[in-house]
Amino acid sequence: MNNIAILGAGFSTSTLCYYLNEKDIKVFEKARGPGGRSSTRKVDDIGVFDHGLQYISPKDKNFSEFLKLNKSVKQWDGDFVEIDGKVSVLPPSEKLIGITGNNDFVKSNINLDQCHFKTRIERIEYQNDHWKLIDDSSNEYLAKKIILTLPQEQTNILIKDLDLKFEIKENFMKPCFTVMLALKESPIFKHSGYVIKNNKIISWCANESSKLRDLNNKDLTLLTLQTTEEYGFANFKRYRENKEYILNEILSEFLDIFKIDESEVIHKNVHGWLYAFSENQSSEVFWDDKKYIGITGDWFTGGRAENAWINAKLLSEKIDRS
Missing domain, CATH: 3.90.660.10 (Polyamine Oxidase; Chain A, domain 2)
Structure with missing residues (x-):
């Protein structure tokens, strides 16, 4: 069981990996490598x-x-x-x-050995004191804490059946x-x-x-x-x-x-x-210090890489304090 599981391998995750005191991190990404929207195509x-x-x-x-x-x-x-x-x-x-x-912005802070690429997490479940993640091939992974750095719609799909005090907005x-x-x-x-x-x-x-x-x-x-x-x-x-x-x-x-x-x-x-x-939601990043689940992304405050950095840094501080 890992201490922290992070969904997505984009700019937010790169920021989290840099600032979090905890380094026992496993990253899950549906693409072939890190970058997210900081993507580079080589031809x-x-x-x-x-x-x-x-x-x-x-x-x-x-x-x-x-x-x-x-x-x-x-x-x-x-x-x-x-x-x-x-x-x-x-x-x-x-x-x-x-x-x-421009995927160099992301690759510098993510340990590739801690990543599961080509892995789409389709369901997350809270089980007493840890999280179970299930991918699209029915493989299961366990983690004490989980952080979602996904686009808003993908985040909403994963958390809609969880009892979280997080407002899902139609934005x-x-x-x-x-x-x-x-x-x-x-x-x-x-x-x-x-x-x-x-x-x-x-x-x-x-x-x-x-x-x-x-x-x-x-x-x-x-x-x-x-x-x-x-x-x-x-x-x-x-x-x-x-x-x-x-x-x-x-x-x-x-x-x-x-x-x-x-x-x-x-x-x-x-x-x-x-x-x-994305439009500015002017929302605070989310951290539940009972279930240990966090949500961040640029979409909270405006859609730029700088927004992703601000929000992920803020979330890392919340997690370290807890």
């Missing part, structure tokens, strides 16, 4: 795409210091611009990325799509990031090549596109059946914005994020 002979978290621009001094303890973090240089009929250079700000990919997270593109080397993309205003489909374009990562193919221009919340919400239900159509619709809009011929496209792929955006 052979193409390069690296940050298809989740794009960068971190810390507001809090302590958060900035926490990030810079990570030797795998570096500055993302270059101008960011806004496109709204015309191109306007945005004011400079600190932007941090992972040296090999559902919203989806979006990320498209990963490689073009023949293009002189068009001189900036690092592009904020697309007043477009119904695309809200953001990152110049991945400007991140200067060793695995990036220097003969190509790598780009990551993200859609608007509205487009994600309107199209997510048909994503699995119409993935190719959605990919090409987003691509067509991008090519039109930047006046690029489709023959320039070398690689294209799309990823759907069911839980991409």
Whole structure:
């Protein structure tokens, strides 16, 4: 039996693993590795795409210091611009990325030997003085304490039948799509990031090549596109059946914005994020010091990596005090 079981291997869990005094921790993650929405996609002979978290621009001094303890973090240089009929250079700000990919933010604090990857926990049960976790293959695990760092809807499903003094709110997270593109080397993309205003489909374009990562193919221009919340919400239900159509619709809009011929496209792929955006709930993170169950996530206070850090740090303090 482990002392602490944590569900999810994203930014919140990385923070918990750093701050908790207790180190007998087992992490359960349905994906192949750590990262959560701080995800990185590596494509052979193409390069690296940050298809989740794009960068971190810390507001809090302590958060900035926490990030810079990570030797795998570096500055993302270059101008960011806004496109709204015309191109306007945005004011400079600190932007941090992972040296090999933005999952570097998470990997640094999580002991991979303590992780069960490709393991989806489908049920949790409190049994007198400990927790039983049951995965989708009916395997069972035991822990004295349990922490949920999952998106709100997934959290609600796991706890709805438990007698907890935690208010389940109807504040559902919203989806979006990320498209990963490689073009023949293009002189068009001189900036690092592009904020697309007043477009119904695309809200953001990152110049991945400007991140200067060793695995990036220097003969190509790598780009990551993200859609608007509205487009994600309107199209997510048909994503699995119409993935190719959605990919090409987003691509067509991008090519039109930047006046690029489709023959320039070398690689294209799309990823759907069911839980991409969340509104501020202004809620306190949850800790039950009788049953030893905690709940945290960025969605408590606004959906940014900094929110995940603030909330997980607060929860770690509550747990250590108990």
